[in-house]
Amino acid sequence: MSLPQFKLMRPRTLDEAVSRLAKHAGGGARGTRVVAGGTDLIPSMQQKLFEPEYVLDVRNIAELKGIRETENGVEIGALTTLTTIEQSVLLRRRYPVLTEAAATVASPLLRNMGTIGGNICLDTRCLWYNQSLTWRKGCGFCIKKDGDLCHVAPGGTKCWAAFSGDTPPALLCLKAEIEIASASGLRRVPLHEFYTGLGDKYRRLLPDEIVTRVFLPASSADYRGVYRKLRVRGSIDYPLAGVAVVMKRSNGHVDDARIGITAVNPSPVLVKGAGELLVGRVIDEMLAEAVGDLAAKTAKPLTTSALTPEYRREMIRVFTKRAVLAAAQVPAQRLIEFG
Ligand SMILES: Cc1cc2nc3c(=O)[nH]c(=O)nc-3n(C[C@H](O)[C@H](O)[C@H](O)COP(=O)(O)OP(=O)(O)OC[C@H]3O[C@@H](n4cnc5c(N)ncnc54)[C@H](O)[C@@H]3O)c2cc1C
Numbered sequence: 001m002s003l004p005q006f007k008l009m010r011p012r013t014l015d016e017a018v019s020r021l022a023k024h025a026g027g028g029a030r031g032t033r034v035v036a037g038g039t040d041l042i043p044s045m046q047q048k049l050f051e052p053e054y055v056l057d058v059r060n061i062a063e064l065k066g067i068r069e070t071e072n073g074v075e076i077g078a079l080t081t082l083t084t085i086e087q088s089v090l091l092r093r094r095y096p097v098l099t100e101a102a103a104t105v106a107s108p109l110l111r112n113m114g115t116i117g118g119n120i121c122l123d124t125r126c127l128w129y130n131q132s133l134t135w136r137k138g139c140g141f142c143i144k145k146d147g148d149l150c151h152v153a154p155g156g157t158k159c160w161a162a163f164s165g166d167t168p169p170a171l172l173c174l175k176a177e178i179e180i181a182s183a184s185g186l187r188r189v190p191l192h193e194f195y196t197g198l199g200d201k202y203r204r205l206l207p208d209e210i211v212t213r214v215f216l217p218a219s220s221a222d223y224r225g226v227y228r229k230l231r232v233r234g235s236i237d238y239p240l241a242g243v244a245v246v247m248k249r250s251n252g253h254v255d256d257a258r259i260g261i262t263a264v265n266p267s268p269v270l271v272k273g274a275g276e277l278l279v280g281r282v283i284d285e286m287l288a289e290a291v292g293d294l295a296a297k298t299a300k301p302l303t304t305s306a307l308t309p310e311y312r313r314e315m316i317r318v319f320t321k322r323a324v325l326a327a328a329q330v331p332a333q334r335l336i337e338f339g
Pocket residue numbers: 033034035036037038039040041042043078079082104105106107110113114115116117118119120121122123164165166167209210211212236237238239
């Protein structure tokens with residue numbers, strides 16, 4: 001599959017990038033797309049899901065790369081690769097749920113190219129959408145691209161394509177914020193406000209804006225973190241269900257806990273009520289199971305992805321239970337008993 005024709009812009013500074021975006025965001029009928037690692041955008045362009053008039057390649061902007069400890073926590077440039085995140089000693093020590101989630105993305109080669117900014121901005125996925133133009137023409141276009149109906153929920157007007165990034169549920173658990181830049185300045189938003197809950201217009205990002213940094217607050221550091229993921233091919237695959245858990249305990253009791261899920265809704269989401277259920281309690285199998293039930297209720301998988309919605313919801317329940325037990329460091333042989 002060939003790439004559609006586009007004009008390439010390669011700014012070397014953020015100022016240059018945002019002024020180019022301001023000029024070309026309208027970009028005629030086809031607009032402009034930012035490309036970072038290109039591991040998701042390029043295949044999507046080959047499938048003619050995006051046919052931008054301009055592509056803004058931001059890879060040469062050095063100021064958006066790297067991990068920095070500040071007095072308020074840790075700052076990660078949007079162009080930092082997933083491999084850098086996975087291998088960061090600082091992140092592994094202070095925010096282990098993020099390194100664990102990053103390590104599960106795709107394959108080593110794709111993690112060498114793929115960035116944290118691209119993972120946060122990742123397009124939502126659906127079996128009726130991530131297909132070639134010929135396939136989509138044959139089977140019928142849908143709301144997300146070129147059509148007006150949904151094959152997954154016929155009769156409805158909403159797109160349910162699933163958000164399938166691995167690091168965002170971990171980032172939500174860490175109460176991450178992101179910085180967004182445009183020619184009119186910088187704005188900072190909590191990550192949970194970035195996603196809309198819609199499969200088509202899934203993120204709150206204007207055409208002239210670019211994600212520049214991720215902030216991890218000091219208050220979320222040093223939590224024990226676990227990420228569990230369901231996928232078809234263990235060596236390289238998007239999540240079909242994913243669960244991130246962070247937990248702080250003292251004297252065996254939970255002081256604070258958060259749980260985020262991915263790949264089963266149009267946005268990554270925090271499981272409401274999970275913290276309240278866990279705080280002050282000693283983790284045991286029954287409690288972990290109750291949290292698993294809550295996570296399964298939060299998951300709304302549909303037939304957007306491989307494996308049935310019923311199985312993916314069940315795996316959210318099972319993985320949440322396992323992740324909660326692992327975060328509480330329940331001995332491994334007991335985990336085997338629980339399945
Ligand atoms: C075979 C295969 C398997 C994969 N498996 C996984 C997986 O298991 N888990 C997973 O999470 N992902 C997976 N991916 C998707 C992808 O590799 C990762 O999500 C990666 O992190 C995307 O980052 P990128 O820099 O390559 O993004 P790009 O492809 O460059 O961009 C992705 C999207 O984000 C936008 N974008 C990128 N950076 C910015 C920015 N700074 N500001 C504004 N918009 C931006 C782009 O315009 C585009 O819409 C897989 C991809 C492939 C091809």
